[in-house]
Amino acid sequence: MPAVRRPRPTLLDVAAAAGVSKSLVSLALRGDPGVSERTRERILAVADQVGYRPSLSARTLKQGRSMLVGVVISSLANPYHTEIVASVEDAAEAQGLSVVLAHGSRERHRLADRVQQLGDLGVDGLVVVSSWVPAEVLTTAARRAPVVMVGRTAEPVPGIDSVNNDDEHGAALVVRHLAAQGHERIAHVNGSRRPAGTARRRGYEDAMAAVGLESHVRTVEPDGVAELLAGPGRPTAVFARNDVEACDVLDHALDAGLAVPADLAVVGYDDTMLARRARPRLTTVQQQREVMGTRAVELLTGRLGGRADDVHEVLEPRLVVRASG
Amino acid sequence: MPAVRRPRPTLLDVAAAAGVSKSLVSLALRGDPGVSERTRERILAVADQVGYRPSLSARTLKQGRSMLVGVVISSLANPYHTEIVASVEDAAEAQGLSVVLAHGSRERHRLADRVQQLGDLGVDGLVVVSSWVPAEVLTTAARRAPVVMVGRTAEPVPGIDSVNNDDEHGAALVVRHLAAQGHERIAHVNGSRRPAGTARRRGYEDAMAAVGLESHVRTVEPDGVAELLAGPGRPTAVFARNDVEACDVLDHALDAGLAVPADLAVVGYDDTMLARRARPRLTTVQQQREVMGTRAVELLTGRLGGRADDVHEVLEPRLVVRASG
DNA sequence: CCGAACTTCTGGAACGTTCCAGTTCATGAG
DNA sequence: CTCATGAACTGGAACGTTCCAGAAGTTCGG
Numbered sequence: 191m192p193a194v195r196r197p198r199p200t201l202l203d204v205a206a207a208a209g210v211s212k213s214l215v216s217l218a219l220r221g222d223p224g225v226s227e228r229t230r231e232r233i234l235a236v237a238d239q240v241g242y243r244p245s246l247s248a249r250t251l252k253q254g255r256s257m258l259v260g261v262v263i264s265s266l267a268n269p270y271h272t273e274i275v276a277s278v279e280d281a282a283e284a285q286g287l288s289v290v291l292a293h294g295s296r297e298r299h300r301l302a303d304r305v306q307q308l309g310d311l312g313v314d315g316l317v318v319v320s321s322w323v324p325a326e327v328l329t330t331a332a333r334r335a336p337v338v339m340v341g342r343t344a345e346p347v348p349g350i351d352s353v354n355n356d357d358e359h360g361a362a363l364v365v366r367h368l369a370a371q372g373h374e375r376i377a378h379v380n381g382s383r384r385p386a387g388t389a390r391r392r393g394y395e396d397a398m399a400a401v402g403l404e405s406h407v408r409t410v411e412p413d414g415v416a417e418l419l420a421g422p423g424r425p426t427a428v429f430a431r432n433d434v435e436a437c438d439v440l441d442h443a444l445d446a447g448l449a450v451p452a453d454l455a456v457v458g459y460d461d462t463m464l465a466r467r468a469r470p471r472l473t474t475v476q477q478q479r480e481v482m483g484t485r486a487v488e489l490l491t492g493r494l495g496g497r498a499d500d501v502h503e504v505l506e507p508r509l510v511v512r513a514s515g
Numbered sequence: 516m517p518a519v520r521r522p523r524p525t526l527l528d529v530a531a532a533a534g535v536s537k538s539l540v541s542l543a544l545r546g547d548p549g550v551s552e553r554t555r556e557r558i559l560a561v562a563d564q565v566g567y568r569p570s571l572s573a574r575t576l577k578q579g580r581s582m583l584v585g586v587v588i589s590s591l592a593n594p595y596h597t598e599i600v601a602s603v604e605d606a607a608e609a610q611g612l613s614v615v616l617a618h619g620s621r622e623r624h625r626l627a628d629r630v631q632q633l634g635d636l637g638v639d640g641l642v643v644v645s646s647w648v649p650a651e652v653l654t655t656a657a658r659r660a661p662v663v664m665v666g667r668t669a670e671p672v673p674g675i676d677s678v679n680n681d682d683e684h685g686a687a688l689v690v691r692h693l694a695a696q697g698h699e700r701i702a703h704v705n706g707s708r709r710p711a712g713t714a715r716r717r718g719y720e721d722a723m724a725a726v727g728l729e730s731h732v733r734t735v736e737p738d739g740v741a742e743l744l745a746g747p748g749r750p751t752a753v754f755a756r757n758d759v760e761a762c763d764v765l766d767h768a769l770d771a772g773l774a775v776p777a778d779l780a781v782v783g784y785d786d787t788m789l790a791r792r793a794r795p796r797l798t799t800v801q802q803q804r805e806v807m808g809t810r811a812v813e814l815l816t817g818r819l820g821g822r823a824d825d826v827h828e829v830l831e832p833r834l835v836v837r838a839s840g
Numbered sequence: 841c842c843g844a845a846c847t848t849c850t851g852g853a854a855c856g857t858t859c860c861a862g863t864t865c866a867t868g869a870g
Numbered sequence: 871c872t873c874a875t876g877a878a879c880t881g882g883a884a885c886g887t888t889c890c891a892g893a894a895g896t897t898c899g900g
Contacts, residue, residue, distance in 0.1 A: 211881075212881090213879075213880060213881075224877075224878065224879085225879085226877080226878060226879090248885090250885095251886065252885050
């Protein structure tokens with residue numbers, strides 16, 4: 191099989207083979223009612239037989255829309271992000287939109303490049319699952335197609351919608367849960383200066399104060415965990431800013447010979463598959479991921495329908511209590 | 516900021532604003548040497564100022580190529596797949612190609628749809644990171660753009676190149692390693708009927724025979740692990756077909772009160788981040804993932820350069836010994 | 841001072857669609 | 871028999887690029 195790559199057949203080829211005009215082929219393939227049953231069938235058969243496939247570039251160029259939603263994600267390694275992507279995809283598909291994914295790991299400018307690239311491709315909307323994209327890049331992109339930030343909302347950017355969970359509230363849920371179990375020395379592991387991290391830290395601090403534990407507030411960087419668990423006044427509970435870091439805490443606890451949750455309660459955030467795999471199973475905060483995807487796509491179509499005012503959707507997170515604390 | 520979406524500026528708009536012809540703008544933006552320095556700078560400035568961005572649909576339509584590589588992946592949840600994608604992306608970028616990703620989880624036909632879709636989009640090459648795509652879909656796709664299967668190679672498909680590791684050999688490495696440590700009752704957990712699973716099973720069986728342990732060959736489905744570890748003649752070592760299932764084995768060992776590796780050695784396959792996170796750290800088989808991406812892109816460009824014969828690249832896997840066995 | 845050679849720029853055709861304005865032809869009302 | 875109606879189909883323009891052939895303008899050897 192020599193795998194000869196000849197120029198792909200076009201509408202004209204199909205038209206010639208079927209003995210009709212290109213316009214009629216176009217109409218038939220798109221299921222236009224004004225084509226007689228007999229001819230439609232014949233055209234479909236011919237198209238199939240010559241292996242015709244439409245050119246999305248040509249269609250996009252002519253129609254000015256692509257029926258494509260671009261999704262930009264900063265890392266494929268973070269299950270939280272990828273799980274959101276899946277929910278966006280399901281929602282888009284339900285609207286007859288297809289999703290193309292781009293990820294720009296490592297450097298920040300690569301992410302920005304990918305946003306532009308998807309824009310150049312002609313997507314009808316853009317979902318950004320990362321707070322790591324400069325605001326001006328988003329604003330520029332939004333001149334051509336609506337943009338929604340999902341899951342990792344940065345400061346609101348004018349003209350850009352967002353869907354997120356209430357990180358402060360989620361953190362408060364954790365603190366109240368731990369406090370209710372009698373924990374007082376509740377530490378927080380959080381090395382992030384980005385919006386979600388900041389909000390969770392603030393939620394932790396405020397909630398600690400609200401339950402009268404402000405004197406026990408103690409926030410450490412991820413690489414300070416070993417030290418945190420070694421000291422004499424070590425905490426009885428640790429709330430980590432996400433599941434990944436919670437797993438690291440579990441790991442350190444194991445090294446330090448601490449039983450979880452007997453000696454140390456550990457709680458994460460995001461309810462990713464890491465939480466469901468960890469031993470003991472991780473107590474964590476669940477965001478409504480499927481709702482996120484659905485709402486994101488709704489916001490896009492809303493913009494395409496002409497809505498001009500910004501919408502910032504905030505979903506209520508839910509505490510999932512498992513074995514770790 | 517009302518986020519008004521006006522029609523994007525085109526070459527003609529830039530040309531008008533700069534007082535030159537559209538052709539010259541095109542040349543200037545693409546860095547053609549036949550444009551005088553002065554004019555180029557002026558054009559670039561104007562383009563920037565009106566916010567011009569090229570239309571990839573128009574360019575692809577005219578040029579017949581998109582400088583895009585499509586990557587199709589069956590699941591974002593499998594770290595093995597996503598880590599391959601990252602390596603493909605790096606390699607493509609180094610060649611001036613951009614990557615668009617599509618994933619079709621769940622049903623098989625969705626995956627096939629995404630392959631077609633990327634083809635319709637006009638990608639110059641397709642990398643399929645999944646053995647779950649029907650051969651005839653690949654063959655059809657290959658008529659328009661070269662296709663390479665990576666990492667989960669199915670039976671060779673005529674006209675389709677592939678890059679994979681030697682699963683049989685990898686399995687043999689594991690068996691030899693365990694046997695050398697004195698293990699005899701080495702069981703195999705493998706519920707996959709797909710090519711990689713089958714090859715690893717065969718590699719396990721053959722290697723067991725080669726070290727004189729054919730009487731201890733015992734292969735179980737993933738849901739038979741609890742039973743496997745409970746019985747009286749339980750194995751002293753388990754080789755799982757991938758890291759995910761190895762982690763499940765670790766989980767069951769914990770439930771059964773077995774110490775790893777003292778009571779039970781556990782070995783995985785793929786060397787994903789799961790192996791690096793598990794406790795104890797998982798002994799596993801590493802495939803040369805970066806090489807995979809590079810070779811995959813090389814195979815694509817080779818085809819684009821006119822190569823007609825199929826290439827099936829087989830990389831040698833490497834055993835990574837960690838704490839679990 | 842002619843024209844060759846080069847540099848710099850331009851206009852139009854083409855890529856594969858969609859869409860609009862028609863055209864053709866049969867049907868049936870008057 | 872005529873003409874309006876509608877069903878079925880067609881031709882050409884347009885979308886935003888690229889690319890080719892060629893048009894200006896400039897330089898320079900003879």
